[in-house]
Amino acid sequence: MFAFVFISFTVLYLILGADGSFESGTYEVSIVWVIISFIFGLAAAVLGGYLCVLISKNNKAVLVLAALVLIFGIAMAIPL
Numbered sequence: 001m002f003a004f005v006f007i008s009f010t011v012l013y014l015i016l017g018a019d020g021s022f023e024s025g026t027y028e029v030s031i032v033w034v035i036i037s038f039i040f041g042l043a044a045a046v047l048g049g050y051l052c053v054l055i056s057k058n059n060k061a062v063l064v065l066a067a068l069v070l071i072f073g074i075a076m077a078i079p080l
Contacts, residue, residue: 001048008040045069 012033013021021033029037052065 001044001051004047005040005044008044009037012036012040 021030023030049062052062
């Protein structure tokens with residue numbers, strides 16, 4: 001999952017460049033970056049789930065992985 005995210009975001013930045021990745025004159029990401037990031041994140045989550053299914057012998061591990069991803073995702077979305 002990490003490798004997919006790392007490679008996909010690296011390629012995305014190489015394609016969009018700094019001008020396409022950020023709003024002009026700021027460090028805020030562009031709407032194109034946000035939309036493509038959401039798509040890549042969803043693809044990484046699905047890929048991670050499929051890999052978990054292939055590696056584990058039961059569905060409990062898949063549910064634990066999904067719960068951890070959900071909990072950490074919510075925790076990271078809370079502004080400090």
